[in-house]
Amino acid sequence: MTLIVTQKNELILFRKKHGARVQGNGFFARCLWSVTTSTQGIRTHQPDVQIDARVLDKFNKRVEELLEQTLAGTTPSVLRFSVEAEHRFAQYQNEIEQRILTEKGGHEALPGVLSKLPENAVRLATLMHFFYEFKGDEIDVATLNYIFMIMEYYYQQAVNILTASLSSDEEDAKRLWEWLMTGPFSGANSVAKSEIRRYAPYQLRDVVRYNKALKYLEDIGRIYIKKYKNGNGTVSQIIDINR
Numbered sequence: 239m240t241l242i243v244t245q246k247n248e249l250i251l252f253r254k255k256h257g258a259r260v261q262g263n264g265f266f267a268r269c270l271w272s273v274t275t276s277t278q279g280i281r282t283h284q285p286d287v288q289i290d291a292r293v294l295d296k297f298n299k300r301v302e303e304l305l306e307q308t309l310a311g312t313t314p315s316v317l318r319f320s321v322e323a324e325h326r327f328a329q330y331q332n333e334i335e336q337r338i339l340t341e342k343g344g345h346e347a348l349p350g351v352l353s354k355l356p357e358n359a360v361r362l363a364t365l366m367h368f369f370y371e372f373k374g375d376e377i378d379v380a381t382l383n384y385i386f387m388i389m390e391y392y393y394q395q396a397v398n399i400l401t402a403s404l405s406s407d408e409e410d411a412k413r414l415w416e417w418l419m420t421g422p423f424s425g426a427n428s429v430a431k432s433e434i435r436r437y438a439p440y441q442l443r444d445v446v447r448y449n450k451a452l453k454y455l456e457d458i459g460r461i462y463i464k465k466y467k468n469g470n471g472t473v474s475q476i477i478d479i480n481r
Contacts, residue, residue, distance in 0.1 A: 246273055247441060249399065266347060267354040270392040271399055278439050279421035300369060316375065317364050323379040330386060331356050345400040351393060359389050410447050411454035413439055418479055431463070431475040452477070 244252075253266075319327060334352055342349045363385045367377050417439055423429050435448050442448045455461045462478040 245440075246399075253399070264350065264354070266396075267350040268358070270358065271395045272392065273395055273398060279417050304369070315368060317367055318376055319382070320376040320378050323377055323382045326379050326382055327356070327360075330359070330382075344397065347400055348397065351396050351400075355389050355393060358392075359385050362388065407447075407450045407454050410442060410451040411458075411460075414442055414448075414451045415455060415460055419481075423479075426479065427481065428476050428478050431477050434477060 334355055338349045338352045341352065359382070363377050363382055366372075366385065367381060372378075372381065418424070418434075422437055423434065431452070435443060435445070438448065442451055452461065452463065456463055460480055462480070464476045464478060466474045466476065468474055
């Protein structure tokens with residue numbers, strides 16, 4: 239199992255450039271995709287907050303146990319569905335086939351993603367049963383139903399990624415405005431344009447996108463850009479923020 243962490247726009251660019259290949263060979267459909275919300279500008283250090291690491295310690299200990307079993311050449315366990323879980327899985331497969339017909343218009347890659355959900359569900363159910371040391375060698379229907387909910391979450395994440403486009407001027411402007419309201423300049427009414435760009439969310443450090451976002455905010459009256467001529471002939475720009 240491999241974990242790949244990347245920026246959303248980088249993933250979108252990769253898909254636009256190599257989408258046919260990664261979709262054609264089934265790579266995209268076999269992955270479990272997830273998109274997080276950026277916390278840039280609001281990640282304040284709180285030394286007084288106590289962190290309970292017991293759950294993480296338990297997780298790490300279990301991982302160490304499994305690594306030791308692998309190194310020792312332990313015979314792999316064989317798991318199977320209970321009778322009830324087997325019937326539920328067959329029902330789930332039929333539900334997925336129906337969804338392929340109804341949702342294929344959303345994006346050309348969605349049928350492939352949907353078709354791999356049952357396969358991924360089996361893998362995840364087996365992993366959960368073994369990792370958490372559930373009793374017996376049968377995966378019960380309760381575990382399977384929880385896994386189906388997890389698979390639905392990851393499917394919706396894939397839908398969001400596949401149907402997303404690169405940030406528009408409006409989206410960039412919204413991101414910049416939210417950062418101005420909550421970031422390091424949240425208490426300032428006037429800031430040098432160069433300073434905002436230096437500390438802004440990384441997507442907006444691209445000068446073209448940054449200028450377009452500023453223009454959008456100025457057009458709707460959120461900011462006003464003032465220009466001053468310096469003694470050496472250069473021009474400085476100050477952003478007045480209408481809070």
